[in-house]
Amino acid sequence: MKELNFDPDAAAGSASGIYGLPFTPEESRVVVIPVPFEATTSYGGGTSRGPAAVLEASRQVDLYDRDTGRPYAAGIAMLDVPKKIVRWNREAKALAAPVIAAGGAVNRKTRAAAAKVNEISEAVNEWVYEQASSLLERDKLTVVLGGDHAVPFGAIRAHAEHYPAMGILHLDAHADLRDAYEGFTWSHASIFHNVMTRLPKVGKLVQVGVRDLGQAENMMIETSKGRIKTFFDSDVAARKDEGIPFGTIADEIVATLPDDVYLSWDIDGLDPTLCPGTGTPVPGGLSWNEVIALLRAIKRSGKRIVGLDLCEVSPGETEWDANVGARLLYKMIGFALLTQR
16 A cells, blocks of 8 residues: 555545546556546536546545445546547548438448548547557556546556456446447447457456347347346346345356456446436436445456446436446446455
8 A cells, every 4th residue: 555645535636637536647556537528428428427436426425434444545546538538529520410410320421421430539549558568568557547438448458468368347237249230340339349359368258237238239249158247237137136135146246357457337237316417318227236245256256357447427417427427436336456456
């Protein structure tokens, strides 16, 4: 733990870092990469404002945590957002809008626009990959804060190279296994199709909270020979109806993962009362206590959380989504640190 020269119980200043902490990225064990990019969001928008909203809300989070102790003492810092990411987001959103309105790349004009969006998205992927690789080389616990759920691809690629055969615990209302949804290769709905077809070093994908998927996605799961394991939300709910404690179910979920675990969490995997502003809310999902129970189960198993991302936090009309996002991110970081000791 670091030697602290501040009062962790004091109010955070508006100019302080994430969670009101005074640490620089160089001083910190945990470094957050904000990626305010949402080019392919096809329903509700606003996730590009997620990193700034979570940063603001994080300053209201008490630093002592009953579950994880003092994660702040390891040092947590967030990188600045480069102007080029903001510019790429603005350009790509404008290009993507007519494609989405047309229902996809259906003609020459929309195909050309989708191709340009794909090009910009690839640049974002490469930037995230370079940032994550650099942090991993310096032994930082690397965190991506989206943006939509397309943005962690570069970080997942970097982690898979650093931790071969790692597993991904994917919390989401959606399977995100669509192939180039609406003509966008790097769609938020295609993140795990891309991961599983392009990153052979990822050993396994374990999905939780899924309650909305297409037929082709279901077929991809069924034909994956166990490389993709989905714990559908309705199946989990039915087992709870039969009296099986969620803690038991959480242990079963975690048991299917390899020893090294990357968390890729879309906030819409939660009950939508916890994230009403998110882009594509779906009824059902995990409660707050259930999602924390998953983290406890990983700690209990002795497995290691090697990296993580949190995506699709959209400020909405109130600060509620950002409040929940900031608190969930702190829990994820805290448990990740515990598993690495």
